Every structure is written in structure tokens, then in C-alpha cells.
Amino acid sequence: MARAAVTIASGATWQEVAADRQAYRDSTIALVEPPLSEISDIPLNTIPLAKQVLTAEEINITESTVEDLAATIAKGELSAVTVTKAFLRRAALAQKACNCVVELLPARSLARAEFLDKYLSENGKTIGPLHGVPISVKEHLGVKDLDHNAGFVSWVGRISPEDAHIVQILEAAGGVFHVRTTQPQSLMHLETSSNLYGVTTNPFNTTLTSGGSSGGEGALIGFRGSCLGIGTDIGGSIRSPAANNGLYGMKPTTLRLPVGGWTATMAGAEQIVPTIGPLSTSLEGCKIFIKAIIDAKPWYKEPSMLPFPWKEEDFFSKKKLKIAVLWDDGVVKPHPPVTRALKEVVDKLKESSNVEIVEWKPYKHDLAWELIANLYFSDGGAQELAACAESNEPLRPLTKYILTENPHVQAHSVDSMWAACVKRDNYRAEYAAHWNSTATSVSSTGELEGMVDIILCPVGPGAAPKIDTAKWWGYTSQWNLLDYPALIFPVDKVVVAKDGEKTDYQPRNEKDKYNWDLWEKYGAEGWKDAPVSLQLVGRRYEDEKVIQALEIVQKETGQPFVTYT
């Protein structure tokens, strides 16, 4: 049990609460052994710090993938304790580099690692597919006996009585929870900025955001302080940090992975259903994570989850993978590095005989944003604002943007909310019809044939945004509104020599202008070393198909095109 927090209930100011939380965090980091050497300056690109501070073995361990680590530990070539210690040290360093940690869990993780090592040695087998693999977890998810504040100063002091359901399952599968990570105030930013911990930055370029709301995970895993983490996503909160940090990240279709034991405002809301999912340094890491959870049949404990097993089917044994490319959502045009990376991938795919490429015409993505922004806060944002007001903490800039300056937020009556849900459902049906219209024929039994399998698209209108500028959610929230599974993968990074050429573009609306002006202002140099990632999207509950599609895309293109530096 952690020491009791200073709280507003005990009369502290929000600043005092925040200072205490940070001091507590630092105290957990001070437990790392051996202690980290002092770091005088944080460079623009923090990744090389690791090689200055950590041992070669630690580097080797922490830059391994989930699947390699699991295999090495299972073979007894590395102990879970050694692995955990290496990740604890690198996570501590990640905190210094980009401010992504809420607390380290050295006691818990090392005790668990010891148990696992003993288990393996006594039983000659692993306890599960994640035996000894370190896993990081967004503060949004409860951890037994620890504080659970969801990013609100006023909630500091709430203690989780037990681990979140997903934490229980992953631990039973062998995972070792070593660190909890930051999230933004309100959980509703595509960045990570709170009054409790300040701003989490991007490890590849500290002038940029790590994304959000699972931005602590993004930065930490981007820095390799973890190889697998749990994020949550209602508008892009897994995908933006995955993309901004060159990671794999999946937002599955809703109601497949269990959410019990997370905390947030608006409990009981179901107009837009949030999801939970993995961020990882490998695609296989995401897959092992999802499969381990579904194999545990979470629906018995959490009956809102759907009891359908993971499909082991080969979706492309009899047909080519048909990918539709969405270059631009028609609302906000992506910055040149995104379009360039997308073009490189598409050009390679066009050469493949296993893939067919067509164009995806976006269907009213501007309307989609209005609909989802109207349904996110059906109480007009009252619960969010109350949670902030209770401690007198100020609203962060992006909280204002999404809550108080957002023209689509409405304090609904039950009646008007139902009407808004009808509009949502109509849009979903129209989008489904739009997808159905890609069929090239109808079989004798009425089956649509030759439809697009997957959409390939940007994750946002640029690489990781400059701090406090991540305003256009449409490239990710689109798929929350539709409840389509979406998978992020790294492609390249911003390269000034390739991306720096001036372009002449007349923005088509205010949102587009805001985004394009940023590019004009900072140019490619402003995004130096920033990862560039893309997104694959499938239809509802085609999660397995989306993953297989990425396996094919990677095989056909040889992505990612960058190495880790």
C-alpha cells in the first residue's frame, strides 16, 4: 500500500495535492536499483539517453519485443527479475526524459517476477503467454490499494479496492505490472497534460506531444520503458499516442476487452462506448495481449462483454486483400510527411500481386465529428467541469477546447439525447451502405462480393502535434463513432530533406487552416525525428481481419522503413 495522499478533502490546495503526487512519484523512482546517474540536459530527441545511462544488457532487454522476451524467459535464458529490473530502470529514465510516469511499482513487480521465476523453475512451464513480460498501465485503470484519480486533482485519495479486471487477467497470463502512466485532465485530450503532473512530451522530439489520452503509455513505450501497455480510447486515445511514438496500438471493436475497474466521469453513459486495448513495440505484442484476454473469457465476470472467441480464420486464403486508401478526410488535410509516407506504402502495395488498392471516398466525416462531439458529453460536460471545479484546478487549454469552446457540446435532456442517438445510428447505417457500395457483384445467395476489406488512412492530420495544438480528432474519432476496429503501425519518421519542400495549399475551412498554418509556421524542421504512422480500419468486429491485413501489408512493403533511434 502506498502512503496516503495529500487531498483537497484534508484542506490542501490543488497545487499542494499535485506537488505531493509528484513527490510520491519521485519517491517510487528513487527506489530503482542501481540508481540512475544524474542527467544534466534533456535533448530534443531523448532516445539516445538510454545508451548513455543503461547497461548494454538493459538496452538489449528493453528493446526486445514482447514475443522475443516471452520466448527468452520461457526458455530460461533470462529471468523475469532481470527483465523487470531493466524495465524499471528504463521507465525511471523515461520519466526524466518525457514526464510520463505516475508511479513505478518496483515492490509489486519484483515480487511477481520472483514468483514467476520460481514457478517456471518448479513447474518447467510458464504460467501463461505473457510469463515475465513487463506491462505498463494507464492510471485510468485501477491498481489494488493505489490512488485512482483519472487525472482530476479532486479525485486524488480515491483508492482502488482491487485490480482492474484486465489487469487481473493479464497478470494471471504472466504479465508483470511495473509502472503506471500519465493521462490528461478530463481524459479527453489527444495530448497528455494535467495539473497533477504537467505535460508529457514526445521522446523523439520534446517540442511535440506524446499524444493522448494514453500519452503516458505512448511516451513510455516509445522510450522503451515498457514493451506493452494498456490504453483506452474513445476518440483516438490509444491510437494517437501509438502513432506519435512509432508504436503499434489497437482500438478493438467495443465490448470485447473488459473495462471493469477503470474510473472516469460519466459512468453509465453508453452513447459512445469507450474501448480498451494495447500499445506495443510489436504487432505480435498487441495480438498476444488481445488473445490472452479473450481466451480468459472475460464475459463470465463482466457480462457486458461479448462471448465470442478470437477468430483463428485465414481471411485471405481465397481472395486478395482489398485495401481502400483514404488520403484526406475532406475536412483537414494531413501535413506533407503523412501523405508522403502513405504514398510510399501505397506505391509498394500497388506492386504486390496479393493486394488490390482502390480509393476510399470519405463520407461526411465533418458530420461524424459533429455527431460524436455532441454525444461525448451528453450532460453538457457538467460532470467533467464539476470534477475540475471541486479542487479549483484550472482547465487545461485542451480541456477548454473540447468542453467549453466546443460548439457541439449540449446539455441534453433524455429526449434530445435519444434523438441524437437516432442521428448517430442513421449515420452508421449510411456509412455501412457506403462500404457495401464497394461490392463489385452480388452472389446467387444475395451475398455482397468484392467489397473493400480494409481502409488505410492517416491517424491524424500530421505527425505528433506541437503541445496544445492537437485539435482535429476526426482521423481517429471517426472510427469510434462507427465502432470500427483500428490498428496503428509505424511507417517512417519526418525527414527534413524529404518533407521540407514548400507546398502551396489553400485551406478549405477554419480547422484545415489551423492545421495547415502550423505546418507553414514550423516546417518540417519543427517535426524533426517525429515518427510517422498510419492506420488500418476494418468493419465492426473484424478485429482479427485487421490484424491479418497488417501482417500482409508489412510482408508486402517491408515496413517500418525506420530503425529505432
Next chain:
Amino acid sequence: MARAAVTIASGATWQEVAADRQAYRDSTIALVEPPLSEISDIPLNTIPLAKQVLTAEEINITESTVEDLAATIAKGELSAVTVTKAFLRRAALAQKACNCVVELLPARSLARAEFLDKYLSENGKTIGPLHGVPISVKEHLGVKDLDHNAGFVSWVGRISPEDAHIVQILEAAGGVFHVRTTQPQSLMHLETSSNLYGVTTNPFNTTLTSGGSSGGEGALIGFRGSCLGIGTDIGGSIRSPAANNGLYGMKPTTLRLPVGGWTATMAGAEQIVPTIGPLSTSLEGCKIFIKAIIDAKPWYKEPSMLPFPWKEEDFFSKKKLKIAVLWDDGVVKPHPPVTRALKEVVDKLKESSNVEIVEWKPYKHDLAWELIANLYFSDGGAQELAACAESNEPLRPLTKYILTENPHVQAHSVDSMWAACVKRDNYRAEYAAHWNSTATSVSSTGELEGMVDIILCPVGPGAAPKIDTAKWWGYTSQWNLLDYPALIFPVDKVVVAKDGEKTDYQPRNEKDKYNWDLWEKYGAEGWKDAPVSLQLVGRRYEDEKVIQALEIVQKETGQPFVTYT
């Protein structure tokens, strides 16, 4: 296209609108050929009327099951036209017997039947698994170009632009829609009573209700004016009419069968999700219906439906079917005939080596009713009441019961509705834990073993209720709150000699007293010939398992114990 309706928009009173709708209904019945002979008296049990009025061939056809009819038509031994004509005449007679018809569809059904006969003769194969099978449909579902009023006088005059999605699918599978059936005002009774059409009665005993809200279907199919019909269920509306009329009826888990094109108040509400499903004279009829729909992949057109195929698995190849018996929900004790029939079934099952019988302890079914009754009308019933008030039609007694006299109805704010949804979810999780606690062991991989497969229970606290007394929904609404699939099957009928003995029982609460007083007042004689049915319930999305369980139960017990008279 039907002739234009008289409506309140054109200045008519509610009585004039109702009279016009009834005159229109009669005009569709008058089209039946050859015309029905006059019937002077409607007997208490109307079933024998058929033999007085219809030909032996018509009796033979209309008392065939879905599977036999489909097979006979497919072999060319009966034409679809002959079958349709027979069902049209029996449906017309059902209207005279128990007032269950909104309109016959002779032109549409005969044209379709002619097409199907031609198709079969030209192609040497059927168009689908329901080729030539007549299907009836609750007015709740839209039929192209026809009125669509959901039981409200004020809504008369609304015309469906197209067939409901499920009607489209079933017609494509070969179904022939020959009649639309009655429903109650508000769609929220377990009886069928409206100001448009009056009261639909039970064909086996006209002092009783046919049930509701799909009570037109129940009476019609009970009378054999159809062998397969479409009902809808949010609290028992498929199951009460199925049970009251000695039929099979299934409420599947939500979001498997498409609902597009139905109409009701509170569109967009999702706190308690309504379902759609079959009523049939055979279990196989229900199964063919469900499978035909899921095989048509309704999720492509209606993306809120879950894209999971029908499971063809044998659930009991490696284990016994473990049935838990719920004798009494702890709130309202069932009348003696129900308990007697349940005991007969259980006694036979106890002799089987393929079935294991245990007791089911109900978990807070009184709370379950409070929760669901609070969420049905989250606007406090405003939309329902407004739809009634618009025409000045009076509230029917059971509309008052469920809406204005119901202590659990609340005009929610968005905030209080979310809180109520949290309570609902907590209850669902507690019930799941209750079910999980029936496990006898946990496997090495953490899997719960030896759990109950199926609950066997009453469908209501008695056989078909006396008119306007169907007040305790708990035996059916329980499974809507939990979203568990539930399947109704006929067992026996009330037999005065068996069920007439006086019992000494002290009711435990007001609801229980209300129900027991009815039994005291009318005795077994008051339910003469009433069917007695039971219910099998599975966990969420175990629809296929529930059907297989009933196949086993029927094989082991030889049910139903009655023949059709």
C-alpha cells in the same frame, strides 16, 4: 397500396379513426375466397371452429409445421398458392374468433406465392429455406405502403416507405406475408388491448388474454391462422403470447436479429434494448426463422447487429445438460397449474441419464423489476403519453398500470439515467457472479467447470391471465434486464381435475396477493383449456445452446403432453 386512412390530422375523432381502421380490416377479410360461412356464436374454446368452417385440406395445411410445409412445397406436392389461400381463410376465421388481425394481405401474399410456384417450376429448386411458408407480422413492423401506427390512434396515417429489414430478409428466404396482427396501446402490455382494435382474446379460452404485446401473433398462430410470425420483446412480448397460446417463441439475445423498420416511441433509447424473434407452432420453425435471418448477414445493412454467424456446435457432446429449476421467483408465486406442469417436466428429466437437475435460487428478482421498470420509460413516459394524448384516446387499463401507476417510472435527467444504468450493470454483474457460483471446479487454465447450462422456469405467474390482469412481468422481464436468451415451449393445459384442488397459501406481498387472489377467485375452472408453457433461459449469446437444450428436453420428456384441440 391500401386506401388512405381516416386520421386525426384530417379532423377525425379517435373513435372515427378506430372505426375506419376496423372497417378497413374487415374489407381485407372480405376479400378471402371462398368467403367464410357466417358464425353465430364464438365458443369459449374457439379452436373447434376451424373444423366447422374450413375444408379438410385447409385444416391439414394450416395445422402443418413450418418444416413440413416447407418440405412439402419444395417437393412440389403442394403449391404455395394453395397453402397461402388456406392460411388466409384460417387467419380470417381467427379474426372472428379472437380479434387478432390488423389486415389481411391477400393480394401481396398470393402474388408472391404465384411467383414462388413459378420459380420452383422453372428452376427446379426453392428460393430459400422458407419457400412458400406463410408468415404473419405484428403491426409494429413496417410493411411497404401500409399504415404503421404502433397501436396509437394518433399515428394512423403514417405509411411505411419500405418493408422492415426482417420482412425483406424473410421474404427473400421464401416467406409469404399474409397478415398483419394486433398489438396493445403503447406496446407495453403483456396483453393486447388498444383503442384501435379493442381486445385480442385467447383462442383456447376467450375469457383470457392472448398475451402481449405480440398478442395478435399469439392468438393467430394459436388458432393456426399462421404457423410462423414475427414478434418483438422488451419485457415478455414474444414469450407471453407464445406461452398463453401453447406455442414456441424465442427472445434471442439482443442485436442478433435486425429491427430496422419497426416503429415505436422512444427511438434512440438504449437503456433496455428490445429484441425481435419468432413465434411458431414448432421449435424447428423458430430455428429456421432465426438461422435464415442470420445467414443473410443483416449486419451489413444494419450495422448495430453483431456479425457473428449461427453456431452449429454440439454443446453437449462431452457433457451432460445441467438444468437449474426456478420454481418461484421469490416475488410472485405461480398458480398451481404452472407448478404442476413444471414438476411433471422436472420429474421426467430427473429420470434421464443425459440431464442433471439442480435448483436455481433467484437472485433479487424484485430489484430486477425495479431496475427495468425504471429504465423502460426514462423520459417518465412522456413520449408514450403524448402519443396517446394527441388523439384524446383514453389510456387502456394496462397502459395506466405500467405508465402512470407504476412507482418506478421516473422522468430522468441525463445524469440520473446514467446512474440508473450503472445500477443495471452492477445487477447484471452480480447475476453473472451468481451463475458463475454454480461452477463445481476451476480448471488448471482458470476455466469455470460444471456450471449450470440452462435455467428452466415459468413464463409468468400463471397460465394466460384474465383480461386486464397481466401485471407481474418478472418471469419474463428478468431476462430482458439481463439480456439472456429465452425460449418458450408448450407443456400441457389447465385440467380442472388435476389443478382444481384448493391450496392454502399466504401471499408474501401485494403483488403476490393480487395474483393469488385471482386464482382463489376463478379457480382452475376459470382457466379451462388454457395452455401451460415453460421457459428455458441461457446466458448472453448462448441462443444456440438454449435451442439445443430444448431439443434434448423434448426428447427426454416427450413433450408437449397435449395434442392440439
